[in-house]
Structures are given as C-alpha cells and as structure tokens.
Amino acid sequence: MIIASNVSKNFGRLKALDNVSVTCNKGECIALIGPNGCGKTTLIKSILGMVVTDSGFITFNGQNIKRNWKYRENIGYMPQIGRYPESMTIGQVLDMMKDIRGSKDALPDEDLINSFGLKHMMAKRVRTLSGGTRQKVSAALAFLVNPDLLILDEPTAGLDPVSSEMLKEKIIAEKNKGKLVLITSHILSELDDLVSQVIFMQDGKLCFHKSILALKADTGEEKLSKAIANVMLSR
Amino acid sequence: MKKVIYISLLILLANAVFAKIIRVGKQRAVKTIQAGLVLALDGDTVLVDAGTYHEKNILIKKSISFIGVNHPVLDGDNKFEVISIRANGVLVDGFHIINTGISSIEDYAGIKVYSSRDAVIRNNILNKTFFGIYIEYGVNCLVENNTLTANSKVEQESGNGIHAWKSDSLRILGNTITGHRDGIYFEFVKNSVIWRNVSEKNLRYGLHFMFSNNDAYYCNLFRNNGAGVAVMFSKELKMVNNIFEENWGDGAYGLLLKEISDGFIENNKFYKNTSGIFMEGANRIYMDKNVFEANGWAMQIQASCADVTLVHSNFMGNTFDVGTNGSLVLNTFNNNYWDKYEGYDLNKDKLGDVPYRPVSLYSMIIQQNPPAMILFRSLMSSLLDKTEKLLPSLTPENLKDEHPLMKPLPL
Amino acid sequence: MKKIIKYVIIDILRNKIMLGYTLFLLVISLSIFNLEDNSAKGLLSLLNIILIIVPLVSLLFSAIYVYNSSEFLELLVSQPLKRKTIWLSLFSGLATSMAFAFLIGAGVPILLYEATPTGFMMLGAGLLLSVIFVAIAMLAAVMARDKAKGIGVVILLWLYFSIIFDGLVLFVLFQFADYPLENIMVGVTAFNPIDLSRILILLKMDVSALMGYTGAIFKDFFGTRLGLIVSFFVLVSWVVIPTWLSLRKFKHKDL
Numbered sequence: 001m002i003i004a005s006n007v008s009k010n011f012g013r014l015k016a017l018d019n020v021s022v023t024c025n026k027g028e029c030i031a032l033i034g035p036n037g038c039g040k041t042t043l044i045k046s047i048l049g050m051v052v053t054d055s056g057f058i059t060f061n062g063q064n065i066k067r068n069w070k071y072r073e074n075i076g077y078m079p080q081i082g083r084y085p086e087s088m089t090i091g092q093v094l095d096m097m098k099d100i101r102g103s104k105d106a107l108p109d110e111d112l113i114n115s116f117g118l119k120h121m122m123a124k125r126v127r128t129l130s131g132g133t134r135q136k137v138s139a140a141l142a143f144l145v146n147p148d149l150l151i152l153d154e155p156t157a158g159l160d161p162v163s164s165e166m167l168k169e170k171i172i173a174e175k176n177k178g179k180l181v182l183i184t185s186h187i188l189s190e191l192d193d194l195v196s197q198v199i200f201m202q203d204g205k206l207c208f209h210k211s212i213l214a215l216k217a218d219t220g221e222e223k224l225s226k227a228i229a230n231v232m233l234s235r
Numbered sequence: 236m237k238k239v240i241y242i243s244l245l246i247l248l249a250n251a252v253f254a255k256i257i258r259v260g261k262q263r264a265v266k267t268i269q270a271g272l273v274l275a276l277d278g279d280t281v282l283v284d285a286g287t288y289h290e291k292n293i294l295i296k297k298s299i300s301f302i303g304v305n306h307p308v309l310d311g312d313n314k315f316e317v318i319s320i321r322a323n324g325v326l327v328d329g330f331h332i333i334n335t336g337i338s339s340i341e342d343y344a345g346i347k348v349y350s351s352r353d354a355v356i357r358n359n360i361l362n363k364t365f366f367g368i369y370i371e372y373g374v375n376c377l378v379e380n381n382t383l384t385a386n387s388k389v390e391q392e393s394g395n396g397i398h399a400w401k402s403d404s405l406r407i408l409g410n411t412i413t414g415h416r417d418g419i420y421f422e423f424v425k426n427s428v429i430w431r432n433v434s435e436k437n438l439r440y441g442l443h444f445m446f447s448n449n450d451a452y453y454c455n456l457f458r459n460n461g462a463g464v465a466v467m468f469s470k471e472l473k474m475v476n477n478i479f480e481e482n483w484g485d486g487a488y489g490l491l492l493k494e495i496s497d498g499f500i501e502n503n504k505f506y507k508n509t510s511g512i513f514m515e516g517a518n519r520i521y522m523d524k525n526v527f528e529a530n531g532w533a534m535q536i537q538a539s540c541a542d543v544t545l546v547h548s549n550f551m552g553n554t555f556d557v558g559t560n561g562s563l564v565l566n567t568f569n570n571n572y573w574d575k576y577e578g579y580d581l582n583k584d585k586l587g588d589v590p591y592r593p594v595s596l597y598s599m600i601i602q603q604n605p606p607a608m609i610l611f612r613s614l615m616s617s618l619l620d621k622t623e624k625l626l627p628s629l630t631p632e633n634l635k636d637e638h639p640l641m642k643p644l645p646l
Numbered sequence: 647m648k649k650i651i652k653y654v655i656i657d658i659l660r661n662k663i664m665l666g667y668t669l670f671l672l673v674i675s676l677s678i679f680n681l682e683d684n685s686a687k688g689l690l691s692l693l694n695i696i697l698i699i700v701p702l703v704s705l706l707f708s709a710i711y712v713y714n715s716s717e718f719l720e721l722l723v724s725q726p727l728k729r730k731t732i733w734l735s736l737f738s739g740l741a742t743s744m745a746f747a748f749l750i751g752a753g754v755p756i757l758l759y760e761a762t763p764t765g766f767m768m769l770g771a772g773l774l775l776s777v778i779f780v781a782i783a784m785l786a787a788v789m790a791r792d793k794a795k796g797i798g799v800v801i802l803l804w805l806y807f808s809i810i811f812d813g814l815v816l817f818v819l820f821q822f823a824d825y826p827l828e829n830i831m832v833g834v835t836a837f838n839p840i841d842l843s844r845i846l847i848l849l850k851m852d853v854s855a856l857m858g859y860t861g862a863i864f865k866d867f868f869g870t871r872l873g874l875i876v877s878f879f880v881l882v883s884w885v886v887i888p889t890w891l892s893l894r895k896f897k898h899k900d901l
Contacts, residue, residue: 011900048724051900072726079724083717085653087660099649100725483853507853529686531852552686554852574687607819609831609864611852612690613844614698615812 001026001149001180002047007056009042009204016042017053018204026148029171029181031191033228034201040184041080043201044151047182048077060149073101076147080154082138084126090137091122094144101145112140115166131158139167143174150174150181156190168194188225198224200231207231260284268293268309275299277322283307283330294319295327303329306360311335316343317364323352327359335364337392344369344394345383348376356381366394367415373402378410385414387438395420396437399427407432417443418460425449432456440465441482444472452477463488463508466495473499480506488513489530495520502646505530511553514540523547526646532558532598541565549643550574554611556593557634560602564634568593572640580641591639594630596623647731647738650722654739658711664747667703671695671751679759686851689764692752693847696772697840700748702804704779705786708740709800712787720901733896737784737889744776764850771843778839778884785892788899811838828863839884842877 002024009017016039024030032040045051047058049065049072057064060071084093098108113119116136129137135158142150150171156164171194175181185191198215200207208231212224221227257279259271268290271281277298285305292315295301301318306329311317314336318327325348332345344366348354354376361367367383370376378397387393396412398420399405405427411434412418418434421427422445429452434441441457444450444466451473457464463482466472472495479489489508492498496518504526505511511530514520516539525548527533533553536543538561545567550556551574570586578587597616600607610616623630658664674695682688712719715736722732752772756765783800790796815834819827835841849869867873 045901050720050723052898069726069728072724075724075726077724079717079720081717082721084721085657085715085718087657088653096649096653097725100722100727604819604823606827606831607816609835609841609845610812610816612693612848613812613841614694614808615816617694618809 002058002060004043004047004058005056007043007046007053007058009046009051009053015204017046019056020201020204020206021056022199022206022209024180024182026180027175027178028197029175029183029195030197030199031195031224032182032184032199032201033188034207035232038201039204040201041153042204044077044153044182044184048072048075048151073145074148076142076145076150078138078142078150078152078155080157082134082141084134084137086127087125089123089125090118090129093126093137094118094122094141097141097144108144109146110140110144112136112143112167112170115170116140116163132160132163135159136163139170143170148179150179152181152183154185155183156185156187164190188228189223192224195224198228200228254278254280256280256282258282258284261286272297272299291315292319293317294321295325296321298322298324300326300328301330302326303331303359305329306331308333311343311345311364313337316341316345316347318346320346320348320351320354324354325351326355326357328355328357329359331360331362332364333362335366337365339391342366342369342394342398344398347371348373351376355379360384364394366398367396367412369394369398369400370402370405371400373399373405375404376402377406377408379406379408381410383410383412383415387414387416389438393438395443396434399424402427406430412437414438417441418457419443421445421447421450423447428452430454433458435459437461441479442466444469448472451475456480457482457489459483460487462486463491465491465493466498467491467493469495471497473501474503475499475501477503478506479503479508479511482508484509491515492517492520500525504528504646505533510535510558513537514543516540518542520544524644524646525549526551527556528552531555535559536564536566537561538563543567544569546570547644548572549646550593551643555595555598558598558602559594559631559634562631564631566634568634568636570638570640571636572643573636574643576639576641578639585641586638587641590635590637592624592627592630592635594634595620596630599629647735650727650732650735651738651742654736655743657715658739658743661711663707664743667707668747668751671699671748672755675752675755679755685760689760689768689851692756692768693844693851695752696768696775696847697844698808700772700775701779701807701840704744704776705783705800705804706797707744708780708783709787709796710793711740712736712784713793713796716901723901729897730893733784733893734889737780740784741777741780741885744780745773748772748776762850764847767847767850771847774881774885775839775843778881778888781885781888781892785888785895788892788895807838807840812841815841832864832867836880839881842880846874846877 004020004022007017007020034040042051046053063071065071118136118140139155155167171181195212197211199209215227219227219230221230257265257271257274259265259268259281265271268283268288275281275297280300280302283303285307287308287310289310289312308331309317311334313334317332317335327346335345336343345361345364345368346356347369350372352374354373356368357379359381361383363385368378383396385393393416395417396415396419397407401423403425405424407419407429409431413436416438418437418441419429420443424447427450431454433456435458437460439461441460442464446468448470454476456478459481464479482489487509489505489511492514494516498520500522502524507529510532511527512534515537518541520543522545527550529552532555533550535558543566546569549572556573556575573591573593576587576591578589581588596619675692678688678691753769756769782803786799786803787796790799835845845864845868849865868877
C-alpha cells in the first residue's frame with residue numbers, strides 16, 4: 001500500500017530521514033519505534049505530505065504522492081497533539097471535518113464518538129478541553145471517515161486506561177477489516193497485542209522492518225519491550 | 236451777450252426737438268448702416284433692424300444714438316474693427332457683434348472708444364471678437380449689461396474682454412465676460428468702478444489692474460480663470476463683496492496683489508482657489524470680514540509685504556492657512572476664526588487664550604521643495620508639524636493671531 | 647475552498663479582538679463625524695485612521711492569527727486538501743473579515759455622514775489597504791517560523807510603510823532638490839501602498855492645493871481615468887504579489 005524508496009530529508013544539518021526505504025501492506029498493524037528524534041514523526045509527515053522530502057519518492061496505492069493531495073482521502077491521521085480552532089465546539093469540529101472530507105461512502109464511522117461519550121460534550125469549546133479529551137477528539141476524527149490507512153502518532157498518550165482499551169479494540173477491529181495501521185508509541189507494552197510488524201528507526205535510518213514473530217524469535221524475548229531493549233543494547 | 240446765449244439755447248432745443256430717427260434695414264429706404272451714418276447729425280438716432288450686416292468698419296464720428304432692434308448682427312468678417320467711436324456722448328445699444336479681425340499689430344475690438352467722453356455701451360452681445368470693448372482715453376463712459384464671449388486657446392491670439400487704457404471715471408456694470416485673455420483689463424485708469432460683473436473661464440486673469448489708482452470693484456464674480464485676479468502696481472483700491480472661486484493651477488490665485496498700497500479688502504469670499512490671496516510687495520492693506528474656504532493656501536504673504544492687517548475673517552477647510560517665504564513678519568493678524576485652531580477659551584470671552592500660528596512647518600517645506608507635496612498628510616509630515624507646534628524653530632515666530640476666535644463669524 | 651473560507655471566517659468573527667477593532671473604528675468614526683462641526687476636519691482625522699491604524703491592525707492581527715492557527719493548518723494539510731486551497735482560503739477568510747470590519751466600523755459612518763467623492767475614495771482605500779496588509783502579513787508569517795520574530799518583522803514592516811519609507815523619500819527630495827524629481831515621485835509611490843492611497847485621497851480632499859506647484863503633475867497622472875486605473879492595478883498587485891510569493895513558500899513548507 002505504501003512504498004517509500006530512498007527517502008531523505010534534511011532539516012538544516014540534521015538528517016531527519018536518511019535513505020529510508022520501506023513497504024507497508026494492507027491488513028497489517030505496524031509499530032514505528034525508535035529513540036526520540038529518530039525520524040518517526042518525520043516519516044509519518046512525509047507520508048502525509050506535510051513534510052516535503054528532499055529526495056526519493058513515496059507511493060500510495062501505486063501513485064507518487066508528490067504534488068498529489070487526493071490520496072489523503074484514504075488516510076486518517078491522529079496527530080501527537082491535536083489542536084483545533086479554539087473557539088469552536090467539539091460538535092463544530094466534527095461537523096467541519098465531515099464537511100471537508102465529504103466522505104465518499106455513505107455513513108461516517110462514529111464508533112469512537114459513541115464509546116468515548118463525546119456525544120454529551122458536543123457543545124464544549126475546544127479551548128476548555130483537557131489533554132485527554134483532545135486526544136479522544138483526535139482519535140474520533142482519524143477514524144471518522146473510514147479510511148484505508150490510519151496513522152496514529154502516540155495515540156494513547158494522555159488517555160485514561162478505559163479509553164485507551166477502547167481505542168486499542170477499535171484499532172484491532174479496523175486492522176481485521178483489512179486496513180493498514182501505522183502507530184508510533186513510547187509505551188511498548190501497549191503495542192504487544194496490537195501490532196503485527198515493527199519498524200525500528202535510529203538517527204533517521206531504518207534499522208529493521210520485521211514481523212513481531214520474527215523479532216521475538218530473533219531476540220528470544222516474549223515481550224516486545226524486552227525484545228526492543230535487547231536490540232537497542234546489542235547495537 | 237444774452238442774445239447769444241438765447242440763440243445757442245434755441246439751437247440746442249431745436250436739436251433736441253428736431254432730432255430725427257433714421258431707420259436702417261433691408262426693407263427700409265436706408266439699406267446700409269454706413270449710409271445711415273452719413274445721413275445722421277449730432278443728436279440723431281440710428282435705429283437698425285434685425286438682420287446681418289457686413290459693413291467693414293463702422294466709424295461713428297457724431298454724437299448719435301446707435302441702436303439695434305432685436306440684436307442685428309454686425310459681422311467684421313475676421314478683418315475689421317466693427318464699431319469705432321470717435322465722438323462724445325455716443326450710445327451703442329443692442330447689437331450682436333461678431334468676427335473682428337485678429338492682428339498682432341492692431342488691437343481690433345468689437346467696440347472701441349477713442350478719446351471720447353460720455354460713451355454708453357449697453358446691452359450688446361459680442362462673439363468671437365479679438366478685443367471686446369476697448370476704451371482708450373475715455374472719460375465718464377458706461378459699459379453696461381454686455382455679454383462678451385470668445386473662445387481663445389492661446390494668449391497671443393486673444394485680446395481682453397473689456398480693456399481700458401488711460402481713462403478716467405469709467406463704470407463697468409453687470410457684464411458677463413468669458414473666454415478672453417483678461418476678462419477686464421485696466422491700465423492707467425482712475426476713479427472708476429467695476430460692479431456686478433461675471434468674469435469666468437478667461438485665459439489669464441478675470442480682472443487685471445495695472446497702474447490704476449483710486450478704483451473700486453464691488454460684487455463681482457471671478458470664477459475659474461487661468462490665473463484668477465491680478466491687481467498690480469496700483470494704489471488706493473477698494474475690493475468689496477466679490478467672490479473669487481475655482482482659480483486653479485500653478486501660479487493661479489484667487490487674488491494676486493503685487494506692489495499694491497493702501498488697499499481695502501472687505502467681505503470677499505475666496506473659495507476653492509489654489510491660493511486664495513497671494514501678496515507680494517503689498518503695503519498698508521486692510522482686510523476685514525473675508526471668508527477663505529477650501530483653498531490650497533488661503534493666503535500667501537511674501538516677506539516683502541508690510542502693514543497688512545487681517546481681522547475678523549473665517550478660515551475654513553483650507554489645506555494650508557498661510558504660507559510665507561521669510562521669517563520677518565510686519566503684518567498683523569487678529570480676531571480671525573481658524574478651523575485648525577486647537578486652543579481653548581477658559582475665560583469664555585469667545586477668544587482663544589493661546590495664539591494661533593497659521594504657518595505650518597510642512598507648508599514651509601513645500602515652499603522650499605515643491606515635490607515634497609507628495610508626502611503631505613503622511614504620518615511623517617504630521618509628526619513634523621506636531622513637533623514644530625511644540626518647539627517652533629523654522630516657522631516665523633511672530634506670524635500669529637494673538638486672539639483667534641473660537642467660533643466662525645456669520646459671514 | 648468555500649468550506650474552509652467559511653470556517654476561517656466563522657472563527658475570526660468569534661474573535662474578540664476583531665469585534666473590538668470593529669467597535670473601535672465605529673466609535674471613532676461616529677464621534678469624528680458627530681463632534682466635529684466641520685466635515686473637512688473630521689475627514690482628516692479619519693484619513694489618519696485609515697493610513698495608520700488600518701494597516702497596523704491588519705498586519706498584526708493577520709500575522710498572529712496565522713501563527714496561532716499553525717496546528718489547525720497542520721490538521722488541514724493532513725486532510726485531502728490542496729495546499730493552495732488551504733492558503734488561499736486562509737487569505738480570503740482573513741481579508742474578508744478585515745475588510746468587513748472596516749466596512750462596518752468606518753464604511754457605514756462614511757456612507758451615512760460623508761457620501762462624497764472624498765468619502766468614497768477613503769472607503770475604497772481603506773478596504774484595499776485592509777486586504778493588502780493581510781497579504782503582506784501572511785508573507786511575513788510564512789517566511790519567519792518563529793512567532794516572536796514574525797511579529798517583530800510585521801511591526802518593522804508597518805514602521806517602514808508608514809514612516810521610514812516617507813523619511814527616505816523626504817531625504818532624497820532634499821538631497822536632490824536641484825533635479826526635477828516630480829515624475830520620479832509619481833513612480834516612487836507605487837512602492838508604498840499607503841502613500842499611493844493617501845495621494846488618491848488627497849486628490850479628492852486637497853484638490854485646490856494640488857492644482858498648484860508640483861501637485862499639478864500628480865493631478866495630471868493620478869487625477870485622470872488612466873491614472874486611477876493604473877493606481878488601482880498597482881494596489882491590487884500589492885495584494886497579488888505577496889500572496890503569490892507566500893503561496894509559493896507555503897507549498898513547500900514543512901509543517
């Protein structure tokens with residue numbers, strides 16, 4: 001579904017992405033893992049077209065994404081920190097998003113809106129929201145239009161355990177529908193039962209891209225967190 | 236001796252009683268004006284029917300009344316002076332005079348008075364004349380209710396509307412003059428009065444005085460003339476109740492006073508002129524109850540002026556109130572209303588408690604450097620003006636109205 | 647595109663600063679017209695507001711708004727929308743709101759009290775200046791990533807257009823006083839939209855003074871139909887060029 005070939009991006013002297021090539025297919029849930037500043041977010045933003053890459057190319061369903069915008073109709077994105085026009089209410093933000101996306105296939109997916117109980121908070125203004133509620137709104141927005149690709153940047157940060165579980169269930173459900181899910185997270189333990197593949201990045205380079213089973217077999221660890229720690233130590 | 240007087244009285248009386256009327260017209264026995272004039276004697280009346288007459292120069296050498304009925308047209312065929320008066324007490328009334336000759340040597344006129352007394356020129360229409368009505372060495376002549384129109388394009392090829400030279404005791408009343416070089420021109424004319432004329436759209440000046448003393452002009456309207464009204468090298472003039480408006484252009488003034496002394500300027504209105512009044516070398520001028528409104532400069536007083544007194548006038552909506560080129564000021568401003576005055580009146584005597592300085596710094600800058608006009612009313616120029624108001628340094632220190640009025644006068 | 651403009655406008659209209667600006671203009675213009683017994687003086691005060699306050703508020707508000715909505719822009723960029731659409735929508739939203747605030751705050755009083763050629767020229771100039779300085783602010787905001795720096799730049803730009811530029815022109819005028827600079831000055835005004843607007847208004851307001859001296863040259867150019875059309879296009883290009891530049895920059899900007 002996504003093919004990145006030799007993608008590089010520099011911010012001044014910093015090499016945020018260094019010759020990264022990666023292929024992601026449907027029906028997978030892929031964790032993007034790496035130390036802070038390793039280029040995870042830059043990679044995500046490159047896929048979203050928010051960062052313009054210096055060299056290499058990225059294709060989405062076989063189309064080069066450069067100077068293209070239509071492909072984003074198939075992407076749901078949950079940013080690390082969701083910020084919306086402060087004076088709008090939750091309801092207005094949701095309506096606006098539905099309005100902008102004008103979802104091609106019939107009904108919007110409001111599962112998360114229901115399970116997070118956002119229905120009762122529709123009239124609240126964005127500026128009054130707590131960090132957790134903002135995350136809920138961001139998550140609900142990402143899933144709203146039923147996209148084929150979900151990109152979730154630190155999805156569970158700031159969420160209470162209950163909501164966090166709900167979100168995970170939703171992610172698994174979507175994966176099982178044959179969608180591709182890209183997740184970055186620092187809380188590796190959360191990813192255990194969620195992800196099917198791991199991409200590990202360091203200093204803008206892609207270190208490895210393995211299925212979780214292969215990773216556990218290679219390191220001989222049961223837990224993802226242990227396995228990663230093992231990898232990091234051994235390098 | 237007594238006999239002689241009786242006889243001469245009798246002759247005079249006979250003349251009056253037996254003065255005849257000679258009628259001229261296509262249907263009459265006398266077909267041409269020239270023929271009619273030959274028949275006429277002093278005191279007779281030549282009455283001309285309507286129609287068009289091409290009679291070259293009509294020379295009147297007898298004291299007759301020459302009257303047109305329904306404005307007969309006298310055509311000069313672009314070659315001749317139409318009527319020349321060389322006798323005392325001639326009346327010219329009711330003609331339509333067109334197409335005088337145009338010459339750079341001769342001053343051809345529609346009607347010209349040569350060294351005569353008591354001429355009356357009345358109710359005529361003059362079109363496309365070089366000079367309109369021309370009086371030289373005239374005494375006690377009356378020019379009344381004539382309409383003069385020319386459509387000159389360049390000054391060299393145009394003459395003045397009413398032109399008077401070396402004359403005395405003229406009365407110029409109720410004429411309308413358009414499209415000439417100068418509307419009314421006086422040179423060496425004294426003891427004369429100009430009253431209720433309209434002079435507009437003339438190439439140069441609406442009214443032009445040169446070396447003419449002891450004259451007065453009242454209740455005239457001077458509008459949209461090339462350079463407004465000029466009064467130069469003259470003394471003892473009275474200018475009252477006139478309106479000067481819309482005289483626009485570089486070097487255009489509502490009223491230009493140059494080398495004038497002992498003038499009296501009262502109750503005039505200056506409206507929408509580039510400069511309301513421009514004074515150069517003016518002495519002992521008393522100005523009272525004038526209105527200056529919406530002019531570029533209400534007044535420009537060059538440093539060569541002295542003893543100019545300006546009181547009880549209204550200054551409203553002028554871009555600049557007063558402009559000057561020097562720092563020495565020997566003139567008096569008092570009790571005027573200035574709409575730009577920002578002072579206060581604590582003792583409620585209707586006079587401002589702090590003096591008003593009508594010369595702004597930026598107007599001085601523009602005098603020195605005209606293109607700086609492009610920055611006028613910018614933040615830059617306002618700041619310059621404000622600082623100058625606080626710490627006067629460049630504007631003349633004693634050019635000020637000590638007791639400005641708080642409210643405009645009802646003028 | 648319409649949808650996003652709609653959301654930007656709705657967002658700005660809820661903004662208290664915008665409301666305050668509109669009320670400020672309204673109160674000032676109404677009091678100017680009501681308190682001054684002489685309309686020429688009132689117009690003069692209004693001229694200063696149009697030439698000083700309008701550009702300043704337009705610049706500051708737009709720049710701050712662009713910086714404050716950077717996350718919102720990020721969100722929009724991640725959606726299936728063209729960057730061009732997003733940026734132009736933001737511009738249109740800001741421009742419409744600023745122009746609308748001016749129209750209500752100053753335009754209505756002008757139409758009520760001073761429906762003269764001078765008034766109409768002021769109205770037109772105020773509207774154009776509102777939009778021009780939105781475009782300039784957006785260019786500054788897209789060039790400078792840092793908010794504090796961006797706002798500093800915007801204030802410097804305002805100082806430049808309202809006073810430094812004029813100071814330089816005055817300096818040049820006096821340095822080269824012996825040369826005929828009148829025609830060059832006509833051209834120079836094209837480089838400052840505030841000056842150009844001011845001269846267009848002056849031609850209505852101080853027409854008597856402008857008929858004399860050098861004024862006649864300005865009058866001969868700006869006073870004609872051709873001059874008016876040229877001036878209008880120059881002002882419009884003050885909207886188009888900064889917007890085009892900022893759009894080019896925004897298209898390649900990393901968010």
